[in-house]
Amino acid sequence: xxxxxxxFILPGSVWKTIFVFSTLGLLVFIVGLFVSxxxxxxxxxxxxxxxxxxxxxxxxxxxxxxVSNAGWATAFRRVPEAATSVLLVAGIGAVVLIFGMHTLYxxxxxxxxxxxxxxxxxxxxxxxxxxxxxxVFYFALWIFFARIIVRNSLRQDEDGRLEHTVWNVRxxxxxxxxxxxxxxxxxxxxxxxxxPHWYSTVFSLITLSGMITSSxxxxxxxxxxxxxxxxxxxxxxxxxxxxxxxxLSFSVFWVYxxxxxxxxxWYSNIPEETSYYIxxxxxxxxxxxxxxxxxxxxxxxxxxxxxxxxxxxxxxxQVSIVxxxxxxxxxxxxxxxxxxxxxxxxGIWEIGMFVGMLALFFGFALRKLQSIPMVPVNDPYLxxxxxxxxxxxxxx
Amino acid sequence: xxxxxxxxVFTNEHDIVGAVKETRASGYNIYDVYTPYAVHGxxxxxxxxxxxxxxxxxxxxxxxxxxxxxxxxxxxxxDWPLNVGGKPFNxxxxxxxxxxxxxxxxxxxxxxxxxxxxxxxxxxxxxxxxHPRVTDDRFVLVLEVSDAVTDENIVRSxxxxxxxxxxxxxxxxx
Numbered sequence: 084x085x086x087x088x089x090x091f092i093l094p095g096s097v098w099k100t101i102f103v104f105s106t107l108g109l110l111v112f113i114v115g116l117f118v119s120x121x122x123x124x125x126x127x128x129x130x131x132x133x134x135x136x137x138x139x140x141x142x143x144x145x146x147x148x149x150v151s152n153a154g155w156a157t158a159f160r161r162v163p164e165a166a167t168s169v170l171l172v173a174g175i176g177a178v179v180l181i182f183g184m185h186t187l188y189x190x191x192x193x194x195x196x197x198x199x200x201x202x203x204x205x206x207x208x209x210x211x212x213x214x215x216x217x218x219v220f221y222f223a224l225w226i227f228f229a230r231i232i233v234r235n236s237l238r239q240d241e242d243g244r245l246e247h248t249v250w251n252v253r254x255x256x257x258x259x260x261x262x263x264x265x266x267x268x269x270x271x272x273x274x275x276x277x278x279p280h281w282y283s284t285v286f287s288l289i290t291l292s293g294m295i296t297s298s299x300x301x302x303x304x305x306x307x308x309x310x311x312x313x314x315x316x317x318x319x320x321x322x323x324x325x326x327x328x329x330x331l332s333f334s335v336f337w338v339y340x341x342x343x344x345x346x347x348x349w350y351s352n353i354p355e356e357t358s359y360y361i362x363x364x365x366x367x368x369x370x371x372x373x374x375x376x377x378x379x380x381x382x383x384x385x386x387x388x389x390x391x392x393x394x395x396x397x398x399x400x401q402v403s404i405v406x407x408x409x410x411x412x413x414x415x416x417x418x419x420x421x422x423x424x425x426x427x428x429x430g431i432w433e434i435g436m437f438v439g440m441l442a443l444f445f446g447f448a449l450r451k452l453q454s455i456p457m458v459p460v461n462d463p464y465l466x467x468x469x470x471x472x473x474x475x476x477x478x479x
Numbered sequence: 480x481x482x483x484x485x486x487x488v489f490t491n492e493h494d495i496v497g498a499v500k501e502t503r504a505s506g507y508n509i510y511d512v513y514t515p516y517a518v519h520g521x522x523x524x525x526x527x528x529x530x531x532x533x534x535x536x537x538x539x540x541x542x543x544x545x546x547x548x549x550x551x552x553x554x555x556x557x558d559w560p561l562n563v564g565g566k567p568f569n570x571x572x573x574x575x576x577x578x579x580x581x582x583x584x585x586x587x588x589x590x591x592x593x594x595x596x597x598x599x600x601x602x603x604x605x606x607x608x609x610h611p612r613v614t615d616d617r618f619v620l621v622l623e624v625s626d627a628v629t630d631e632n633i634v635r636s637x638x639x640x641x642x643x644x645x646x647x648x649x650x651x652x653x
Contacts, residue, residue: 346572352564388537390529471520
């Protein structure tokens with residue numbers, strides 16, 4: 084069976100915009116390194132973690148599809164597959180991050196550890212060589228699984244063997260377990276250890292749900308872009324509808340986790356736990372925490388409830404942008420207070436790097452999409468996910 | 480219903496969807512379609528409007544939310560203030576679990592009762608089935624005979640393209 088699947092091509096002006104913004108982000112980072120490194124490194128951490136979320140969330144999405152034998156998304160599975168390609172960029176970013184360790188992590192200074200009995204007690208886990216080793220290991224593992232799953236899917240296009248699906252189900256099952264554990268550890272290592280005295284068992288669930296929500300939003304944006312460049316027959320409104328349902332439910336899941344952590348810490352009122360929210364509850368940080376819940380939950384929840392908005396390209400695109408900004412704000416509130424003090428600051432460093440990171444993500448994902456066939460023509464589930472008119476064509 | 484009805488029995492979901500589309504296109508009035516399970520695309524084929532129950536659900540959910548917040552506020556801050564761990568009497572985080580529960584409870588129960596009321600269903604109601612096998616494996620299309628022009632033979636020949644199993648006429652819906 085072979086079918087001439089149409090190719091996905093974007094106009095050159097879009098590439099120019101993406102190139103300009105990603106270069107701008109890179110410039111902001113490099114200039115910032117010399118002008119105010121103590122402000123640029125936290126920003127780098129936020130965007131590095133965000134980029135990792137977008138790439139890894141897409142792998143999770145694909146893995147869940149394979150493990151659950153889901154057929155509905157096969158027609159556009161190339162979109163999340165393309166999104167996983169930024170994991171490599173995030174991996175390079177992680178190596179860069181190691182140079183910023185001393186600015187970011189209090190526990191990386193040996194003198195600070197010596198003076199502090201709590202840090203001394205945690206030094207078996209929180210020490211420099213082990214941290215570097217762990218981060219390298221996490222990324223190697225994620226990139227390995229992402230590449231192998233995408234490679235099998237692409238090979239199936241050529242030889243049409245059913246084994247590729249079977250192998251991918253196995254790889255996905257392993258990845259879902261290993262990937263969740265490593266991501267939980269990574270968010271503890273990279274973000275929670277910014278305040279090494281503080282700990283919360285729900286914290287990784289907030290980052291995990293945030294990762295899934297934001298990567299779903301990014302995949303939705305990519306889907307809308309692909310749809311509008313001539314794939315409306317393959318990526319249908321039904322697909323958009325299901326994606327909106329997922330977005331809606333994971334945005335609710337995120338706020339559920341957020342409230343779980345916030346309410347329990349507020350209720351039990353133990354000083355070593357409240358130290359996290361003391362920072363984030365008053366003044367400018369308090370308003371931002373409120374805005375965080377509004378952007379990540381209230382807006383998507385209310386907008387995505389009616390059926391009509393779940394099937395509209397425009398509304399979905401806008402809501403996804405709101406969620407991406409909201410997730411950035413979520414990470415900003417996690418990272419900044421212990422490093423930047425009592426009042427939030429928003430300037431060219433924050434905005435420039437965030438926009439640059441998004442441009443980098445969409446640049447890599449769209450470029451990958453252009454270089455691979457848009458439709459997995461030999462996937463056994465393809466027929467199930469196509470609209471009825473297209474099924475006959477695919478079965479030929 | 481006092482008008483006579485024409486009933487067609489089909490054996491699979493593709494046939495019934497096709498028959499519904501073509502019957503509507505020919506200008507007949509479809510009274511209802513009975514299927515053993517929810518058939519995808521049947522709502523669009525029948526031209527049914529989206530259910531308004533979602534709005535009812537939303538309103539009930541809002542009512543539940545308001546009830547929970549107002550009740551807890553009134554109990555905790557006005558009627559019987561208790562000092563719990565030195566927290567302010569009026570604190571939103573403490574209201575959230577109950578607010579969530581009542582939102583879901585009101586929304587869920589409200590929409591079910593409104594649905595039962597709207598479809599005139601109640602426990603113990605006697606309902607006659609249009610066809611004995613409609614809850615098993617048959618798909619039934621019920622056509623309203625709107626005027627004298629409606630000819631059973633034409634309808635039958637229309638449905639034969641979709642391998643209709645049985646066509647019968649019913650003088651009125653019991």
